[in-house]
Amino acid sequence: MTRVAKTIMIAGSMSSVGKSLLAAGLCRYFARKGWTVLPFKAQNMSNNAAVCPDGGEIGRAQAVQAFAAGQRPTVDMNPILLKPEADSRSQVIVQGQVRGSYAGRDYYPQRAHLWAAVTESLNRLRQSADLIVIEGAGGIAELNLMKSDIVNMAIARYSSAPCLIAGDIDRGGIFAQLLGSWWLLAPEDQRHIRGFIVNRFRGDATLFSDGITALEERSGGIPVLGVVPYLKNHGIADEDAAGFSQAEQKSCNAAKIVVVKLPHISNFDDFDALKYEKNLRLVFSDAAEELLSAAAIILPGTKNTITDLLWLRETGLADLILQKSAAGTPIVGICGGYQILGHTIDNPFHIESETEHCSGLGLLPIITRLTQRKTVRQSKMKVIAGTGFWQHIRGEILTGYEIHSGESETQNPLLTTLDAPEEKPDGYGLNDGTTFGTYLHGIFNNDSFRNAWLESIGIQPEGTRWLQFQQEAMDRWTDHLAEHLDMQRVEAIIEAGIEP
Numbered sequence: 001m002t003r004v005a006k007t008i009m010i011a012g013s014m015s016s017v018g019k020s021l022l023a024a025g026l027c028r029y030f031a032r033k034g035w036t037v038l039p040f041k042a043q044n045m046s047n048n049a050a051v052c053p054d055g056g057e058i059g060r061a062q063a064v065q066a067f068a069a070g071q072r073p074t075v076d077m078n079p080i081l082l083k084p085e086a087d088s089r090s091q092v093i094v095q096g097q098v099r100g101s102y103a104g105r106d107y108y109p110q111r112a113h114l115w116a117a118v119t120e121s122l123n124r125l126r127q128s129a130d131l132i133v134i135e136g137a138g139g140i141a142e143l144n145l146m147k148s149d150i151v152n153m154a155i156a157r158y159s160s161a162p163c164l165i166a167g168d169i170d171r172g173g174i175f176a177q178l179l180g181s182w183w184l185l186a187p188e189d190q191r192h193i194r195g196f197i198v199n200r201f202r203g204d205a206t207l208f209s210d211g212i213t214a215l216e217e218r219s220g221g222i223p224v225l226g227v228v229p230y231l232k233n234h235g236i237a238d239e240d241a242a243g244f245s246q247a248e249q250k251s252c253n254a255a256k257i258v259v260v261k262l263p264h265i266s267n268f269d270d271f272d273a274l275k276y277e278k279n280l281r282l283v284f285s286d287a288a289e290e291l292l293s294a295a296a297i298i299l300p301g302t303k304n305t306i307t308d309l310l311w312l313r314e315t316g317l318a319d320l321i322l323q324k325s326a327a328g329t330p331i332v333g334i335c336g337g338y339q340i341l342g343h344t345i346d347n348p349f350h351i352e353s354e355t356e357h358c359s360g361l362g363l364l365p366i367i368t369r370l371t372q373r374k375t376v377r378q379s380k381m382k383v384i385a386g387t388g389f390w391q392h393i394r395g396e397i398l399t400g401y402e403i404h405s406g407e408s409e410t411q412n413p414l415l416t417t418l419d420a421p422e423e424k425p426d427g428y429g430l431n432d433g434t435t436f437g438t439y440l441h442g443i444f445n446n447d448s449f450r451n452a453w454l455e456s457i458g459i460q461p462e463g464t465r466w467l468q469f470q471q472e473a474m475d476r477w478t479d480h481l482a483e484h485l486d487m488q489r490v491e492a493i494i495e496a497g498i499e500p
Contacts, residue, residue, distance in 0.1 A: 003126070003127050003128070003129075004126050004127070005036075005038070005125070005126040005127075005128075005129040005130055005131055005132045006130065006131050006132070006494050006495070006497060007126075007131070007132045007133075007134055007159045007160065007161035007162075007494075007497075008026070008131070008132075008133060008134065008161060008162055008163075008164070008490070008493065008494050009134040009135070009136055009155070009156050009159075009161040009162070009163040009164070009192075010022050010023045010026070010133070010134070010135050010136065010163075010164055010166060010197075011136035011140040011152060011156075011163050011164065011165050011166070011181075012136055012137075012138065012139060012140060012165070012166050012167075013139055013140070013165060013166065013167040013168070013177035013178055013180070013181045014138065014139040014168075014177065015137075015138045015139065016168070017166050017167055017168040017171075017177075017199055017200075018166060018168060018199045018200060018228075019135050019136060019166055020061035020064070020065070020135060021234070021236060021477065022166055022197065022199065022228075022481070023039060023061075023065055023133050023134075023135045024039075024061075024064055024065045024068040024236065024474065024477070025068070025477055025478045025480075025481035025482075025485075026133045026481075026490070027039055027065045027066075027068040027069035027133050028068040028069065028474055028475070028477075028478040029478050029481065029482055029487060030069075030130075030131055030133075030491075031068070031069045031070050032478070035129075035130040035131050036071075036128070036129045036130045036131070037069040037071070037129060037130065037131045037132075037133060038066070038069060038071060038077065038125045038128070038129040038131075038132055038133075039062050039065030039066055039068075039069065039077050039132075039133050039134075039135065040062075040076075040077055040078075040121075040122055040125055040132050040133070040134045040135070041059065041061065041062055041077070041078050041134070041135040041136075041137065041151070042078075042079060042080060042118040042122070042134075042137075042150050042151040042155050043078075043079075043080040043081075043082065043114075043118070043137060043150055043151040044058075044059035044061065044062070044078050044080070044081050044082070044137065045081075045082040045083075045084065045090070045137070046059045046060065046061070046081070046082075046083070047083050047084060047264065047265070047266035047267070047303045048060040048061075048237075048238075048266060048267055048268060048269060049081065049083065049266070049267065049403060050062070050063030050073060050401070051376055051377060051378050051401040051402070051403060052072075052073045052074055052075055052096060052378075053072055053073075053378060054074070054075070054096070055096070055376050055377050055378075056074075056075035056093075056095065056096015056097060056376070057075075057081055057093050057096055057376055057403065058073060058074075058075055058077055058078035058081060058096065059078045059081055060237055060267075060269060061078075061135065062077040062078040062135075063077075064236060064237050065077070065133065065135075067470070067474070068474050068478070069133075075095045075096030075121070076095070076121035076122070076124050076125050077121075077125070079094065079095050079117050079118050079120075079121040079122075080092070080093070080094060080114055080117065080118060080150070080151075081093040082107075083266075083303055084264070084303065085101060085264070085303055085304055085352050086304070086307075088103050088104055089101060089102065089103050089104075090102065090104075090107070091303070092107065094114070094117050095117055095121060096376075098374055101352075108148045111148050111150060114150055115150050115154075118150050118151075118155070119158060122155070122158070122159060126159075131494065132159070132161075134155060134156075134159065134161055136151060136152045136155075136163075137151040137152060138152075139181060140152050140153065140163070140165060140181050140185070141180070141181045141182075141184035141185055143184065153185065153189045153192070156189070156192045156498075157188075157189070157192070160497055160498040160499070160500050161192065161497075161498065162192060162194040162195075162493045162494065162496070162497060162498050163192045163193050163194065164193075164194065164195045164196070164197055164225065164490075164493075165178055165181050165182065165193060165195075165196055165197070166196075166197040166199050167181075167196070167197070167198060167199060168199050168200050169198050169199065169200060169201050169208075169227075170199075170200040170201070170202060170230060171200075174198060174211070175211070175214065175215065175218075178196045178198075178215060178219075179215065179218055179219060182219055182222065191498070192498055193222055194222070194223075194493045195222060195223050195224070195225040195489070195490070195493060196215055196219070196222060196223070196224045196225065197224075197225055197226055197228060197485065198211070198212075198215075198224060198226070198227040198228065199228045200228065200229075200230040201227050201228065201229050201230060202229070202230050205227045205229060205484075208227055212224045212227070223486075223489065225485055225486045225489055225490060226481075226484045226485035226486055227484060228480075228481060228484045228485060229480075229484060231477065231480050233276075234473060234476070234477050235272075235276060235469065235470070235472075235473030235476070235477075236470075236473055236474060236477060237269040237272055238268075238269065254278075254279055254280050254281045255279065255280045255281070255295040255296075255457075255458070255459045256280070256281045256282075256283055256290075256293060256294050256295055257274060257280055257281070257282050257283070257294060257295060257296045257297075257298065258283050258284075258285055258290050258291050258294040258296075258297050258298070259271055259282065259283070259284045259285075259298045259300055260285070260286060260291070260297065260298065260299050260300065260312075260317065260321075260337075261284045261285055261286040262286075262299070262300065262302045262308040262311070262312075262336075262337075263304075263307070263308055263311055264302045264303040264304040264307065264308050265284075265300050265301070265302060266300070266301040266302055266303045266335075266336070266403075267300065267301040267334075267335070267403070267441050268284065268300055268301075270300060270301065270334055270441050270442060270443070270444060270445075271298065271300070271444060272445075273444045273445050273450055273464070273466045273469075274444055274450070276464065276469065277454070277459075277461060277462055277464065278462050279459055279460050279461070279462065280295075280454070280459050286315070286317065288316065288317065288320055291317065291320050291321065291324065292320070292324075294324070294329065295329070295330075295457060295458070295459070296329060296330040296331070296332065296434075296457055297321060297324060297329060297330070297331050297332070298331075298332045298333075298334065298337065299321075299331070299332065299333040299334070299336075299337025299338075299340055299341065300334055300335075300336070300337050301334055301335035301336045301337060301403070301441065302335075302336035302337065302340075303336075303352065304336075304352045304353060305336040305339050305340060305345065305352070305353075305370075306345060306347060306352070306353040306355045306358050307352070307353050307355075308336065308340070309340045309345070309358060309360065309361075310355070310358070312340070312361075318361055321361065322361060322362075322363070325363055325435065330434035330435050330457050331363060331435045332435065332436060332437070333364070333436075333437035333438075334437070334438060334439075334440075334441060334443070335402075335403070335404050335438075335439050335441060336404070337437065338364070338366075338408065338427070338437030338438055338439060339360065339366075339368045339404075339406070339408060339437075340360055340361055341360060341361050341363045341364045341366075341437045342360040342361075342362075342363075342364050342365075342366035342367060342368050342408060342437070343359070343360055343362050343364075343365060343366065343367055344357065344358070344359055344360060344367050344368070345357070345358045345359075345360055345368045345369075345370065346367075346368070346369045346370065347370045348369075348370075349370065349371065349372050351370040351371070351372070351405050351406070352370075352405070363430070363435065364410075364428045364430065364435075364436075364437050365410075365411065365428065366408045366409060366410045366428055366437070367408065367409045368406055368407070368408040368409075369406050369407060369408075370405050370406035371405060371406050371407065372405075373405070374403075374404070374405050375402050375403070375404050375405075375407075375439075376402065376403050377401065377402055377419075377420065378399075378400075378401045378419075379399070379400055379401055379402050379417055379419065379420070379440060380397050380398070380399050380417070380418045380419045381397070381398050381399075381400075381415040381416060381417050381418065381426060381440055382395065382396070382397055382398075382415060382416050382418055383395060383396050383397075383398065383414065383415055383449075384413065384414070384415060384416050385412075385413070385414040385415070385427075385429060385433060387429065387431075387432065387433055388429065388431065388432030388433030388434065388456065389432065389433055389434070389452045389453060389455065389456035390414060390429065390433045390452075392452055393448050393449060393452050396446075396448055396449070397418065398415065398440060398443060398446045398449055399442070399445075399446065400440040400441050400442030400443055400445065400446070401440075401441050401442060402439050402440065402441065403441065404439055408439075410425055410426070410427065410428045411428070412428065413425030413426055413427055413428065414426065414427035414428065414429050414433070414436060414438065415427050415438065415440065426438055426439055426440065427439070427440070432456065433456070434453065434456050434457050445466050445467075446466075447463075447464070447465055447466055450466075451463065
């Protein structure tokens with residue numbers, strides 16, 4: 001008999017109400033009960049991507065949910081990933097592979113073949129799990145998008161999934177959020193709605209008891225399954241850059257590291273391990289005054305390297321970064337940020353931009369050529385540099401991943417890849433190596449590297465074991481969710497399902 005997993009969908013009244021984190025908590029909760037749980041989101045729009053072991057790209061949120069469930073991420077967990085390159089254009093990734101770059105008006109007519117990929121992935125997941133935790137996208141009742149929907153009610157209907165609608169009370173209008181979302185659905189879709197979740201409550205939740213009664217009465221009996229308090233410093237990677245959540249308040253005397261908030265910033269969770277170091281404050285900013293007082297500056301990854309480089313020049317931040325470098329402030333570039341720190345960027349194939357040639361900031365002696373071939377892989381790199389703090393970790397293996405178009409020529413590299421088809425040099429460091437660039441996303445997740453770099457710039461590391469920290473953070477969040485969400489009723493809703 002073919003195995004077919006049960007399903008439950010976490011939908012939202014709008015974007016950024018906490019769907020991803022709620023789904024991750026459910027993945028962890030039921031995995032701890034011994035179920036085989038897999039996450040699924042049909043279509044995600046985010047430049048915060050993860051690389052699966054087979055080399056395909058998916059949204060970071062689904063990789064976090066797979067981690068919560070104790071599973072390896074696969075491209076089936078997020079078969080459609082849209083990575084915005086400009087205001088009305090996105091790179092389209094289907095089942096982990098780049099399909100092309102499209103404007104919105106050209107993307108929506110492709111619904112038929114995109115739907116085929118979505119259902120194929122979901123069917124495959126359902127054959128190898130007990131439960132699929134499905135995450136919706138945006139608001140569940142976006143009327144203008146329903147005809148082309150492949151991620152919300154279309155998936156709920158296809159998989160006979162009961163749905164829980166989450167609303168963010170911290171943003172106000174919780175009654176309009178939840179009741180309005182339910183009311184706008186067609187009757188055949190309303191029958192899928194089996195519960196409301198009031199998320200991110202601040203204060204005494206007992207004061208909302210009348211609110212629960214009002215929601216249940218006005219919806220004709222849809223239960224409020226929980227009022228989930230806002231949890232500070234949860235320690236779990238954010239799905240997108242909307243909030244740039246900060247860690248706990250630090251002393252104003254703590255050293256400040258600034259990540260430049262580029263217009264097309266990507267993979268910003270590269271720096272989460274720094275965010276939770278007690279002796280430093282990590283700030284995402286594009287304000288000159290923040291950079292002026294920074295102990296170190298990081299240029300992160302970007303989905304549009306040349307456009308963001310030109311933006312740095314237009315805003316005057318490029319000159320400020322060069323001034324800080326000349327004064328001895330460490331400057332770090334990751335992926336696109338690494339390319340920006342180099343001498344030149346050649347773009348003969350118009351990758352992400354029409355500009356064919358651009359001078360970089362000139363801090364690192366590298367030359368980058370953007371190509372049509374995109375490198376996407378999990379990576380192991382060996383430290384081969386022998387200068388500055390790097391000599392103390394020489395020979396160590398650093399793990400992470402690469403997502404980049406093009407290659408950079410470098411002399412005296414810091415690292416060499418070990419698991420690519422052929423060994424390739426990577427990275428360059430200046431002077432004592434505290435100013436450096438690399439293509440290795442996640443480099444700061446390596447405890448030995450992070451500790452060595454922080455010490456080299458005068459910041460005492462706490463000695464956190466990052467993987468252990470992530471596991472403990474996921475357990476804390478799951479315990480918090482289980483305390484405030486009626487998990488017995490959630491399980492009963494899953495078991496009952498929805499009649500096709």
